[in-house]
Amino acid sequence: MYAVNDAEHDARATSPFSEDSDSLFDEPQIAMRTAPPIPGLFVAPIRLPLELANDIVQQCMNLYFDGRDVNQIMLFGRTASEHNQNMGSGLPTFLITLLHWLAEMLRDHLPEKVHEMLFPPKDAPQRARQAILNLYHPGEGISPHVDLLKRFDDGIIGVSFGSGCVMNFERVQCQEELFGEAGPLDRNHWDLYLEERSVLVLSEDARYDWTHGIDGKQKDFVSGGIDGQGEPDWIDRGTRLSITFRWLLPGADIVGGPDP
Ligand SMILES: O=C(O)CCC(=O)C(=O)O
Numbered sequence: 301m302y303a304v305n306d307a308e309h310d311a312r313a314t315s316p317f318s319e320d321s322d323s324l325f326d327e328p329q330i331a332m333r334t335a336p337p338i339p340g341l342f343v344a345p346i347r348l349p350l351e352l353a354n355d356i357v358q359q360c361m362n363l364y365f366d367g368r369d370v371n372q373i374m375l376f377g378r379t380a381s382e383h384n385q386n387m388g389s390g391l392p393t394f395l396i397t398l399l400h401w402l403a404e405m406l407r408d409h410l411p412e413k414v415h416e417m418l419f420p421p422k423d424a425p426q427r428a429r430q431a432i433l434n435l436y437h438p439g440e441g442i443s444p445h446v447d448l449l450k451r452f453d454d455g456i457i458g459v460s461f462g463s464g465c466v467m468n469f470e471r472v473q474c475q476e477e478l479f480g481e482a483g484p485l486d487r488n489h490w491d492l493y494l495e496e497r498s499v500l501v502l503s504e505d506a507r508y509d510w511t512h513g514i515d516g517k518q519k520d521f522v523s524g525g526i527d528g529q530g531e532p533d534w535i536d537r538g539t540r541l542s543i544t545f546r547w548l549l550p551g552a553d554i555v556g557g558p559d560p
């Protein structure tokens with residue numbers, strides 16, 4: 301089961317998945333280190349510089365998480381053609397710095413159309429951008445979901461900090477597939493290891509036709525070596541912070557109250 305995401309709150313509120321959902325006799329799934337073949341899903345072959353990442357984590361902890369019993373923060377900004385090079389005035393400076401870094405570094409690693417969806421040109425109409433910060437302690441996760449269809453547009457960027465974790469992708473079944481017309485080679489499930497300081501982009505099918513979620517586990521079973529050719533390894537989770545940027549749909553930003 302998955303939630304066609306009613307609320308990110310709900311997705312985070314679920315109790316952690318059982319640690320040993322694989323029975324004693326099941327081989328655990330081995331997560332890949334490179335992007336699975338889901339159209340519109342990209343993992344850039346770059347990592348945030350350690351210094352930039354450490355600074356962002358420190359600011360997030362100081363400003364939003366330390367001493368508070370919260371695991372999720374939502375921030376909003378507006379792209380403005382004359383300010384901040386169209387990045388998101390209203391967001392804290394360190395997130396605007398991060399957006400600038402992402403825009404520059406992703407240019408060579410995304411199709412132009414996708415890059416433009418994420419970083420519109422200076423003369424593009426003003427839009428509202430949401431940054432959602434999620435903090436996960438080892439053993440915590442987020443239920444499988446599709447980001448709210450009525451609230452968010454296409455083009456989502458996710459950055460991982462502090463620890464890696466496996467993200468699970470499940471295809472949302474459409475009618476033909478339920479009635480047996482899916483291609484026999486089509487896979488409906490992929491496990492991707494998101495490295496610490498890595499950058500993930502969800503667009504098109506990956507944004508609309510697949511759920512994404514994180515099991516609440518203490519460790520992940522991941523294909524070995526940088527190239528994924530070695531023996532798989534168990535990797536312990538540390539505390540992970542993720543920052544996700546997405547576009548609010550027109551009108552969605554004026555809805556009051558918590559999200560949503
Ligand atoms: O922590 C992550 O990388 C995923 C967060 C997410 O999917 C969400 O907030 O909608």
Ligand SMILES: [Fe+2]
Pocket residue numbers: 445446447512
């Ligand atoms: Fe999500």
